[in-house]
Amino acid sequence: MSTDPANPTRRDLLAAFRSRAAGVPEASQSVGMGGQSADRAAPMAGTTLRLSARLMGCDFTIVLNPGPEQVESAGEALERIAAIERWMSHYRADSQLSILNQTGWPGPVSISEEMFSFLQFCEIQNKISNGAFDVASGALSGLWKRSRAAGRLPDTTEIEAARELAGQHLVRLDAAGRQLQFLAAGVQLDPGAVGKGWGLDDAAEWLKTRSVPINDFLLSGGHSSIVAAGQHNRAGGWPVGLGNPLFTEKRVATILLKDQAMGTSGSNIQFFRHAGRRYGHLLDPRSGWPAEGMLSATVLADSAAVADALSTAFFVLGVEKAVECCRQIPDIAAVLVPYPDRGTRLRPVVVGNLSDRLWWDADQAEVQYI
Secondary structure, eight states, rough: OOOOSOOOOHHHHHHHHHHHSSOOOOOTTTOOOOOOSSOOOOOOOOOOOOOEEEEEEEEEEEEEOOOOOHHHHHHHHHHHHHHHHHOOOOSSSSSSHHHHHHHTTOHHHOOHHHHHHHHHHHHHHHTTTTTOOTOOOOHHHHHHHHHHHHHHHHOOOHHHHHHHOOOOOEEEEETEEEEEEEETTTTOOOTTHHHHHHHHHHHHHHHHSSSOOOOEEEEETTTTEEEEOSSSSTTEEEEEEEESSSSSSSSEEEEEEEEEEEEEESSSSEEETTTTTTEEEEOOOTTSSSSOOOSSSEEEOHHHHHHHHHHHHHHHHOHHHHHHHHHHHHHHHEEEOOOSSSSBBBBBBBESSSSSTTTTTTTTTTOOOO
């Protein structure tokens, strides 16, 4: 049996999952909340089985309706996410991604099929978002992490130097040879904005296509990435809470998810202060500075990876450009929360047909559907 916590065996993982399984927990992030009208109450969470594991720097959780052999199936799904972490994490020196960050220049370097698919996906999302999502911005994120640890801001010269080494245009993918090459020394990949969603999609697909399929489940990565299948408590889906970005202990709305994913980006949890000013962790890869356009951006899509990538991009773009981008992409919807003009009452902007699946707390928010 493995005793190395960084490289757990399947038995280690299943033991951890079982130890965290609760008898009657609530669904992940689910709440019961009154809607905007007295005759339309939000769906409520009922009895569930929840199992969790610490992966990719956060808690991944699977929530299931009670049933036979659910723990074993859930454990295997979470193990698949652990396997993805082993090749994708840029915090592990032995991961394929970390090795690519060291060898992509001068390159070219042969890469696995799964890594190639992941990087192709990131390239597409970069084009769709006009550069607001960029997996090749690791030089910038690394600079800001080092500066934060030192208790200072990076200066303009440092930011410009990092920008020269950041950008999807500096990553060349060769489909014929399945190879990668960086076009400058110092280019770095950072999958932080989309890795959780990629893992959730893989686990969800496995649950639905295994020999004995599980059709009703909710998977979450941290507080920002969710994929839901089927339904819970006869609600026609899974009720999931949307947090208030100004007051993290409050839920501003409930959304009903069914066979859909949701990703949320914001800087209300990860940020630091310097000289009396607040700086979020989400960077605009085009400017090199933290994005400041809104409080939070939530995207609903068929894929958790798409929802994660676009919620990051929309947060960077700001409300007006995010609305334009959202309208050009089929089969997605968004909830964009700008800073309130005054006071603390939110004025979210909802893009897409969500009115029949959203229940807002009218005391906290005045909603605009467009």
